[in-house]
Amino acid sequence: MQPQIEYLYIMKVKNSRIETLKMLISSKELGSQEEVLQALQNEGFSLTQATLSRDLKQLKVAKAASMNGKYVYVLPNETMYKRVHKHTTARDMLETPGFISLNFSGNMGVIKTRPGYASAIAYNIDNSHIPEILGTIAGDDTIFIVIKDGTHPNEIMESLGEIIPTILDE
Numbered sequence: 001m002q003p004q005i006e007y008l009y010i011m012k013v014k015n016s017r018i019e020t021l022k023m024l025i026s027s028k029e030l031g032s033q034e035e036v037l038q039a040l041q042n043e044g045f046s047l048t049q050a051t052l053s054r055d056l057k058q059l060k061v062a063k064a065a066s067m068n069g070k071y072v073y074v075l076p077n078e079t080m081y082k083r084v085h086k087h088t089t090a091r092d093m094l095e096t097p098g099f100i101s102l103n104f105s106g107n108m109g110v111i112k113t114r115p116g117y118a119s120a121i122a123y124n125i126d127n128s129h130i131p132e133i134l135g136t137i138a139g140d141d142t143i144f145i146v147i148k149d150g151t152h153p154n155e156i157m158e159s160l161g162e163i164i165p166t167i168l169d170e
Contacts, residue, residue: 017045021055022075029072031063036073099164104153111143118143121164130159 024039033052040047064074098117103110113121122138132151137144147156160167
């Protein structure tokens with residue numbers, strides 16, 4: 001392999017491993033590096049304990065007491081990953097879209113997303129300049145939208161379908 005191509009491949013693998021590591025820490029209660037190594041191996045990553053230590057340090061991972069008193073790895077507060085309790089693989093979680101649901105009440109709408117996705121989706125909505133949407137406010141997993149009076153929810157759904165393709169599946 002040429003040096004440039006080899007470097008790009010190594011960086012792609014590392015970035016994929018780091019993203020998988022974030023999802024694993026946020027979705028499972030992992031209390032030891034051995035448990036983390038095993039979880040990564042189950043996702044298709046084979047690495048040494050030294051590499052894992054460097055990855056954990058890079059991510060600023062800490063240990064904290066969980067609800068049951070067991071000390072587990074946690075990500076710093078500023079990351080978009082929050083602890084989730086579904087038992088799905090990290091790879092599946094990374095491939096799943098962020099949109100969950102949309103509900104209306106009068107000229108307001110509430111979009112539910114996976115944790116960490118709301119601000120990115122709201123940004124895309126705001127920058128699409130949909131005339132029927134006056135504005136959005138995003139939290140971590142919820143977007144509040146204000147809709148022009150007299151606009152039917154189906155119009156909003158169609159307009160948002162350009163930004164959030166899975167919204168039309170609802």
